[in-house]
Amino acid sequence: MNTEELRLNIEKALDEIRPFLQSDGGDISLISIDNDSSVKVRLEGACVGCSVNQMTLKSGVEMTIKKYAPQIQEVINISGL
Template identity: 80%
Template sequence: MTSEETRSNVEKALEEIRPFLQSDGGDITLISIEDNTVKVRMEGNCIGCSVNQMTLKSGVEMTIKKYAPQIEEVINIS
């Protein structure tokens, strides 16, 4: 898979999960993809949310890996 295809698939994954984040007053932005690691910025209510790490791993990372299985990790750089 090319880097463009990977980025496109990661963006599709974020579009799938974004409505759930936005319904709680949050959002997510893709910052970069480096060496099978996706860096994102959690925004809005997601910044101070006590379960944002669980959301990142159980929701965001799982959804991204569904679209781009080569991704090993998702990191929040807020």
């Protein structure tokens, strides 16, 4: 899978997650893909400062991204940018 295919698969994963975040007043953006193994995202809106956002990130976001792009090793939330 090349970098463009990887980006498209990660965007598909985020599109699957986005409705759940938006229903709670939040959102998520893809910031970068590093070395085709690490993804940086930014939780937005109501997700910023939410006490469950780290759990959401690990259980929902990371799991869904890995389903679409198994080579991804980690998902990092970049906040406050």
